[in-house]
Amino acid sequence: MQNRSFCMAYIKTVVAKGKSTLNKQPKIMVYSTSDVEVYADLIREAGYTNVVAAATPAEAEAELTDAEIILCWRFPLDLLARPEAASVKWIQSMGAGVDDLVRCEHISDEIILSRVVDQYSGPMAEYVFAYLLYIAQNIARTRAAQSENRWDPFLTDVLAKKTIGVAGLGSIGSEIIRKARAFDMNVHGLSYSAKRADLVDRHYGPDEWLAFVKELDVLVMILPLTEQTHQVVNREILMAMKPTACLVNVGRGLSIVERDLIDVMREGHLRAAILDVFEKEPLASESPLWQLPNVYVTPHLSGMNTDERVGQFFLENVKRYLANEPLHGLVNRSAQY
């Protein structure tokens, strides 16, 4: 029915090829535990008629037969081992991180994987600076004073002249750097490729974590989760940071040894840890992180996107898929993102 091949080599050269003219309406499954009907309606409004929505693993299982395209967030990957999943040709993640999909052994190399790119950079950088400025300006203090009708002047801290280190120099890291420049910060960077090393005042490679972190007032982690970055920030790295430094993780929880971070924050070594991602999400309600002073827990919201924007990104990719054009955000599996 379909004649499609998938070339692994490099993102730019990969194209989704071939498509039977008999199959103008591939079956599209949307999977998400929230807003799934919003996505489905967006896709139907664009003229696609064969669209099904699944909000639970059971619903996904029921609709799996003949599904060719899956638009999803946290898809129940076990289902992809089923014989009915043989129809799946392309999985589009609603997010930027696809470590779960890349690791999944049920997704053969013939299945196209894509992620949303270039839509998270701005919002994620806004998140980073919102929390850094919240701490520098001590807004908690001004809000507390206001609640008591109390005039309480004090000297605020500033970001200017501080040194920020960005681990991960992809599009999101680049945007964080751009905003850091507007705040007159010194900018260091660490990356696993030498990609975009020219964006930073000082560049470090994967073997230079200790040297990298010890100079920093702010460390922002925006690394993809790969074998190389898995739990790369451990107690040794955390203790090498200045006690006055702030750590921000907007990448993946598993890049940090969470147990070590809890210990270090308990010992009061770092000024603040701003965490939007965790080893396991949602963060368990019994995690000590919630109640640690100077730990800022947010529910993986820095990279949230509007349904509409993700929907538009997907629809553009559907057009490309049907026209055998290269998809946006195609995943390079050898790089694991």
Add this chain to the structure above:
Amino acid sequence: MQNRSFCMAYIKTVVAKGKSTLNKQPKIMVYSTSDVEVYADLIREAGYTNVVAAATPAEAEAELTDAEIILCWRFPLDLLARPEAASVKWIQSMGAGVDDLVRCEHISDEIILSRVVDQYSGPMAEYVFAYLLYIAQNIARTRAAQSENRWDPFLTDVLAKKTIGVAGLGSIGSEIIRKARAFDMNVHGLSYSAKRADLVDRHYGPDEWLAFVKELDVLVMILPLTEQTHQVVNREILMAMKPTACLVNVGRGLSIVERDLIDVMREGHLRAAILDVFEKEPLASESPLWQLPNVYVTPHLSGMNTDERVGQFFLENVKRYLANEPLHGLVNRSAQY
């Protein structure tokens, strides 16, 4: 003893001329209700021996005789009507705003007035973006959820693509604009001179307040207080703003009719008012502003500077004064700032 003349025309051309070589150590009075000894020590460490510190009007009165230079914040201006004040030749404000000094009838045109410039821009712009991002990211919500160990994801707002209007295009306004560009905002501006009109996408003059505000998602007031800007933002202007807009005042409280602002915020017309300045400071504890939802009261801290930085600015000016060189931050009295 001294032969000094003061030329009004333009700041750049004004110089403090002449200085008796007999008077190598002019009497310097430092006046401030806080940290006054810190300033005095800084000045003494720079080699000046004739330095007195006054933290109360009574102390200032006792030390007034022969004082030639006054470094001050909120000086008791009545004292300048005294015959002992005839020795005063130069008043350096510790702040950027000098409306009180400019209005004071006891300060003759022969007295040099100077203010601190180019030191507040960065910190004030950080304040503005800290509070705008605090609201956009709804940090109050994430903090509340964290205090209850509650995973509560939601879609945050962003500054990107919003329109910010900056009223007042001096050095502080320019810095706010620079940061707004890094947040990909559209930038409009209003100023009383056409100064720096090229910094903004759309420029408005003093007669165009209504047209200026109605397009804005954020209005930042950083106007000096002059006859023209006194209570320029009244009910009519506030009601012309979008109900979803945020107002930020980091200029002078008297630029806004505070009574009108209270009414408008009570009616829930604006999304937020972020106020660092007030008609009367400290803001009275019985002011309704403290407890209005969506009003953010801060105690005139956005432009706070470290004693050391203000001290260094002053010491550089003392050198210039003694060398008959033009002072930094010389006040143009006809412009009133």
